[in-house]
Amino acid sequence: MNQMTQAERSVQTGTGDVKFECRDVQVWYGEKHALKDVGVDILDKTVTAFIGPSGCGKSTFLRCLNRMNDTIPAARVGGQMLLDGEDIYDPRVDPVQLRARVGMVFQKPNPFPKSIYDNVAYGPRIHGLAPTRADLDAVVEKSLRRAALWDDVKDRLDDTGTGLSGGQQQRLCIARAIATSPEVLLMDEPCSALDPIATAQIEELIDELRDRYSVVIVTHSMQQAARVSQKTAFFHLGHLVEYASTDDIFTSPKDPRTESYITGRIG
Amino acid sequence: MSDPAMPAARARRSLLKTDPGTSRRNAAERRFRAYGAAAVVVAMAALAALMFTVFRDGASAFVQARATIPVVIAADVVDPDGNRDPAEMAGVLTMSYGRLLDQALTREIERRNIQVEGLTQRDITGFLSAQARADLRRAVLADPALVGQEIEWRMMTSSRVDGMLKGRVTRDTAARDAKTSVAQYDLAMALRDQGVVRAGFNWRFITAPDGSDSRPESAGLGVAILGSLYMMLIVLVLALPIGVAASIWLEEFAPKNRLTDVIEVNISNLAAVPSIVFGILGLAAFINFVGLPRSAPIVGGLVLTLMTLPTIIIATRAALKAVPPSIRDAALGVGASRMQTVFHHVLPLAMPGILTGTILGLAQALGETAPLMLIGMVAFVSTYPSAPPQGLLDPASALPVQIYNWTQRADPAFFERASGAIIVLLAFLLAMNLIAIWLRRKFERRW
Numbered sequence A: 001m002n003q004m005t006q007a008e009r010s011v012q013t014g015t016g017d018v019k020f021e022c023r024d025v026q027v028w029y030g031e032k033h034a035l036k037d038v039g040v041d042i043l044d045k046t047v048t049a050f051i052g053p054s055g056c057g058k059s060t061f062l063r064c065l066n067r068m069n070d071t072i073p074a075a076r077v078g079g080q081m082l083l084d085g086e087d088i089y090d091p092r093v094d095p096v097q098l099r100a101r102v103g104m105v106f107q108k109p110n111p112f113p114k115s116i117y118d119n120v121a122y123g124p125r126i127h128g129l130a131p132t133r134a135d136l137d138a139v140v141e142k143s144l145r146r147a148a149l150w151d152d153v154k155d156r157l158d159d160t161g162t163g164l165s166g167g168q169q170q171r172l173c174i175a176r177a178i179a180t181s182p183e184v185l186l187m188d189e190p191c192s193a194l195d196p197i198a199t200a201q202i203e204e205l206i207d208e209l210r211d212r213y214s215v216v217i218v219t220h221s222m223q224q225a226a227r228v229s230q231k232t233a234f235f236h237l238g239h240l241v242e243y244a245s246t247d248d249i250f251t252s253p254k255d256p257r258t259e260s261y262i263t264g265r266i267g
Numbered sequence B: 001m002s003d004p005a006m007p008a009a010r011a012r013r014s015l016l017k018t019d020p021g022t023s024r025r026n027a028a029e030r031r032f033r034a035y036g037a038a039a040v041v042v043a044m045a046a047l048a049a050l051m052f053t054v055f056r057d058g059a060s061a062f063v064q065a066r067a068t069i070p071v072v073i074a075a076d077v078v079d080p081d082g083n084r085d086p087a088e089m090a091g092v093l094t095m096s097y098g099r100l101l102d103q104a105l106t107r108e109i110e111r112r113n114i115q116v117e118g119l120t121q122r123d124i125t126g127f128l129s130a131q132a133r134a135d136l137r138r139a140v141l142a143d144p145a146l147v148g149q150e151i152e153w154r155m156m157t158s159s160r161v162d163g164m165l166k167g168r169v170t171r172d173t174a175a176r177d178a179k180t181s182v183a184q185y186d187l188a189m190a191l192r193d194q195g196v197v198r199a200g201f202n203w204r205f206i207t208a209p210d211g212s213d214s215r216p217e218s219a220g221l222g223v224a225i226l227g228s229l230y231m232m233l234i235v236l237v238l239a240l241p242i243g244v245a246a247s248i249w250l251e252e253f254a255p256k257n258r259l260t261d262v263i264e265v266n267i268s269n270l271a272a273v274p275s276i277v278f279g280i281l282g283l284a285a286f287i288n289f290v291g292l293p294r295s296a297p298i299v300g301g302l303v304l305t306l307m308t309l310p311t312i313i314i315a316t317r318a319a320l321k322a323v324p325p326s327i328r329d330a331a332l333g334v335g336a337s338r339m340q341t342v343f344h345h346v347l348p349l350a351m352p353g354i355l356t357g358t359i360l361g362l363a364q365a366l367g368e369t370a371p372l373m374l375i376g377m378v379a380f381v382s383t384y385p386s387a388p389p390q391g392l393l394d395p396a397s398a399l400p401v402q403i404y405n406w407t408q409r410a411d412p413a414f415f416e417r418a419s420g421a422i423i424v425l426l427a428f429l430l431a432m433n434l435i436a437i438w439l440r441r442k443f444e445r446r447w
């Protein structure tokens, strides 16, 4: 994957339909206006990278997409976010159902201190996706295979998930997220706690996941954004400064702030 | 570029020589370590002294001197009508059985040819426990076939004779004691030498109900242990679910606002309220207002529940707080509801902390005395409470109150009982702490 050329990737760019349509998104933490007028269309079957200096609101925006911000009492969200044309902040929407469709992988690998099997099976179980034990086994195997972890753990599914290496734990978290068959996969700096080899494996995985899911990845590494994404959004001080294809962002940025950032002058 | 704030190139010093600053720092560290070690030594010494005195005074309560002598159950005494009807035999008072025992002891002294100077009838009557007559009467009423027979009967001696065998009562103190005499002492020693009177493990101390002021040798902890057990049961059944539910709500669901702040502060305050205040509350609320009986484990249990709740809530909240937020994020992230998150992930991880806190709260409640005295659990109770739930309304005692009770009685034999009861209480507390440690080990998980 890392060897993939720029040309190869640009061919695959922008093949999806719009999955998330966001307009005028605002987020306040108490008095602090953390996200201002963000409008972005996130495409299906595409990896979208959010980059920007730390504290600029990347995670905040990502957490709006599956309403994880609901769990922060001080957070208020405004604007419109449509998933397949439906407003996810409509009062009739149950965030629990939304999160089954919009999975999330966190910065620090956070497997449950349960067996590997139970980690992956948890989502399908609570959503009733696998009525029989055989179905559940199949879902677990499929998810672990997609997360490129099956061969590592197939003989020790009963071992606890926290006993795996950091990279394996993160792949387990990815398997857990995709076990509920989400449509969108949100990843908040999924490699920042990992070593370069594990990072390369995850990046490869992200590229493979693109054929099914819309993947949104927050990263502080511009190289990573350039390697894995087709679309890139640059955030700065709570604003979405520029959103374009990854090639354009890195080769011909339109906004001077983007240029300063990717050339290393802010950040 | 050289920084002007930096001292100009410090003269290089040998690493083999410590500079004055470092020596001072090392000395301070050594001093601090010495203070710490000294503090530990003081604490351990205090504990050792406490344990030593308690065991010195109390260990003998678990041992009881008993006499084994052949007793003739004379038919004309216990069954004057001669028809072996237990209903009629029940009319014969304990006193008559005392005469049988006195005769048996006198015969035994003669048979063994024991000569004691100045031995009076009073010394012989007072040699055996008053409880022994009652026990014999009960045995005969339960089995009328014993009437007319001679049986080898093992019975408790009086507390003074018991004290002589344990060394508490000496020949000198016996001379000055109105309740015994030198002759009784000599008799006790002679019977001990012949193996008639022997000290053995005293199960009755653990199982029997309290004894009256004149019979310390028959006093036991049975009712107190049952009462304490019933109360712990009530505390566990009420305080654990209420405390855990309250903690979960406060920690996981409650909005952070003025009201929850006030609740939080008040729970901490409640933990600091002196226990006697809970006793007054229990008296006013449960006895005077609701009309529950005095001395009942249900009232004690309710009062102790109120007292234990803040402890359990504080421990549970600490345990819930200690569960990393990333676990909650993980569960919410795959679409678990908040309740599922709590019950599937957070609560199991908090369990060791919750259980430890609960057991420590129970241990605290087990040793609580003041509130129980206020609700009348200090009364003399000589009958066992029946099995729960009815028994929760029967009068009962409690371990710490029983200890207090015994220390207030005049006879020095009760002091031994009180110390023995402290050992029992400490054993229960130790067991509970061990269970807490074991639970923590068993459920401990790393994440």
Ligand SMILES: Nc1ncnc2c1ncn2[C@@H]1O[C@H](COP(=O)(O)OP(=O)(O)O)[C@@H](O)[C@H]1O
Pocket (backbone or CB within 6 Å): A029, A032, A034, A052, A053, A054, A055, A056, A057, A058, A059, A060, A061, A072, A074
């Ligand atoms: N839970 C929170 N409460 C208050 N302020 C927050 C919270 N989370 C983030 N913020 C603030 O919002 C801004 C954006 O944060 P975040 O989205 O985490 O930035 P990024 O992920 O781009 O580093 C920061 O200034 C941060 O201090």
Ligand SMILES: [Mg+2]
Pocket (backbone or CB within 6 Å): A058, A059, A060, A188
């Ligand atoms: Mg972030």
